[in-house]
Amino acid sequence: xxxxxxxxxxxxxxxxxxxxxxxxxxxxxxxxxxxxxxxxxxxxxxxxxxxxxxxxxxxxxxxxxxxxxxxxxxxxxxxxxxxxxxxxxxxxxxxxxxxxxxxxxxxxxxxxxxxxxxxxxxxxxxxxxxxxxxxxxxxxxxxxxxxxxxxxxxxxxxxxxxxxxxxxxxxxxxxxxxxxxxxxxxxxxxxxxxxxxxxxxxxxxxxxxxxxxxxxxxxxxxxxxxxxxxxxxxxxxxxxxxxxxxxxxxxxxxxxxxxxxxxxxxxx
Ligand code: THG
Numbered sequence: 001x002x003x004x005x006x007x008x009x010x011x012x013x014x015x016x017x018x019x020x021x022x023x024x025x026x027x028x029x030x031x032x033x034x035x036x037x038x039x040x041x042x043x044x045x046x047x048x049x050x051x052x053x054x055x056x057x058x059x060x061x062x063x064x065x066x067x068x069x070x071x072x073x074x075x076x077x078x079x080x081x082x083x084x085x086x087x088x089x090x091x092x093x094x095x096x097x098x099x100x101x102x103x104x105x106x107x108x109x110x111x112x113x114x115x116x117x118x119x120x121x122x123x124x125x126x127x128x129x130x131x132x133x134x135x136x137x138x139x140x141x142x143x144x145x146x147x148x149x150x151x152x153x154x155x156x157x158x159x160x161x162x163x164x165x166x167x168x169x170x171x172x173x174x175x176x177x178x179x180x181x182x183x184x185x186x187x188x189x190x191x192x193x194x195x196x197x198x199x200x201x202x203x204x205x206x207x208x209x210x211x212x213x214x215x216x217x218x219x220x221x222x223x224x225x226x227x228x229x230x231x232x233x234x235x236x237x238x239x240x241x242x243x244x245x246x247x248x249x250x251x252x253x254x255x256x257x258x259x260x261x262x263x264x265x266x267x268x
Contacts (some may be wrong), residue, residue, distance in 0.1 A: 015030070133176060162194070
């Protein structure tokens with residue numbers, strides 16, 4: 001399980017304030033903390049409020065890279081911003097994300113090849129929006145898989161996101177996401193990796209951490225390889241480590257949970 005640390009996101013008030021103040025400290029602190037807790041990538045998202053998105057994105061990237069060597073997941077719907085970000089990244093990055101629309105695929109996949117980046121491909125499009133049915137989601141995911149072949153993106157550099165919605169407003173969607181993961185793993189050979197925005201599932205719900213970790217275990221059982229999540233949620237990380245043992249993906253030993261959580265990238 002690769003954790004993409006979700007915490008450097010202008011949606012959180014401390015990061016939003018750091019952007020406003022131009023203060024790299026809170027960003028660097030979350031970069032170090034998430035890395036120490038085992039994050040494989042750090043998601044970088046300016047949130048909704050930035051007055052100068054280009055400046056804010058550059059600020060977050062440089063603040064994170066000043067603190068750690070962990071590769072970055074550039075989270076924006078603005079591809080010009082993503083391309084500026086890729087040019088700043090010291091390590092091969094993860095482009096978050098590309099919808100299954102032809103004009104977006106033609107913009108994003110060549111950019112990934114140029115910068116040796118990976119891509120999160122979303123099982124949605126302009127025409128279908130976020131489809132409810134797993135069949136439509138799988139069809140869109142397979143268009144992204146075909147694009148990887150067409151543009152020469154190694155399949156292990158493509159992460160399919162089945163799309164997770166808050167369970168209190170879209171309770172009927174989660175099982176469709178599970179089925180999408182299963183089908184994508186069955187249909188594509190070699191299969192792409194999979195990921196999702198885990199915390200979406202519990203937004204504006206009570207007992208968020210319990211919902212997040214229960215969802216993560218179910219998703220892992222269906223074929224989830226990675227998640228955008230907060231590695232500072234210790235119970236979540238313990239549940240993920242335990243699920244890996246139960247799914248026979250980890251050799252059992254008493255310290256398995258600690259091994260899973262230990263930092264794999266350098267902290268400056
Ligand atoms: N797929 C992909 N990328 C994504 C998402 C996805 N990026 C953004 C998001 N979804 C994943 N990241 C988050 C980060 C934070 C929260 C949810 C998802 C979150 N934030 C608090 C909230 O809204 O309640 C913020 C408030 C606070 O705690 O301060 O839950 O699906 N590819």
